[in-house]
Amino acid sequence: MIARAFERDSLFSLIAGPLVWTGHFLTLYIFTAIACAKGFFHDEMLGVRVVQLCGAAVTVVAVVLILDTMMLFYRRWRGRSDGQPAPSPPHDANDVASRRRFMAHAGFLLSGLALIATIWETLPIVFFATCE
Secondary structure, eight states: OHHHHTOSOOHHHHTHHHHHHHHHHHHHHHHHHHHHHHTOTTOEETTEEHHHHHHHHHHHHHHHHHHHHHHHHHHHHHOOTTSOOOOOSOOOSSSHHHHHHHHHHHHHHHHHHHHHHHHHHHHHHHHOOOOO
16 A cells, blocks of 8 residues: 555655644544534434544544554564564664664654544544534
């Protein structure tokens, strides 16, 4: 999924998780605002409110994408092809391998933070049923 788009090391790949979170945030809250403004916030489909259903679908997609980026960064950070254990942080040596491990570690942590934020921002739509 996202892993193929970020095969090479770049600063853009570092913020892949936060970009997914940003897209989720905007999609969720713009859809909720439109639902409140147009009056279909309380409409139901399959016994569940439409806003909750769409919010859950968008959240599942975002969580899968963020977990994909986390696995990519984890493999880059901890993986070694020779079977030896990967070096522990800090990755502060002046070489390419250390820089790549540092970037992967930072990307993993940023993606983890994006995962927490994505789940956290979905909670109001699940638990609160009002547009006021």
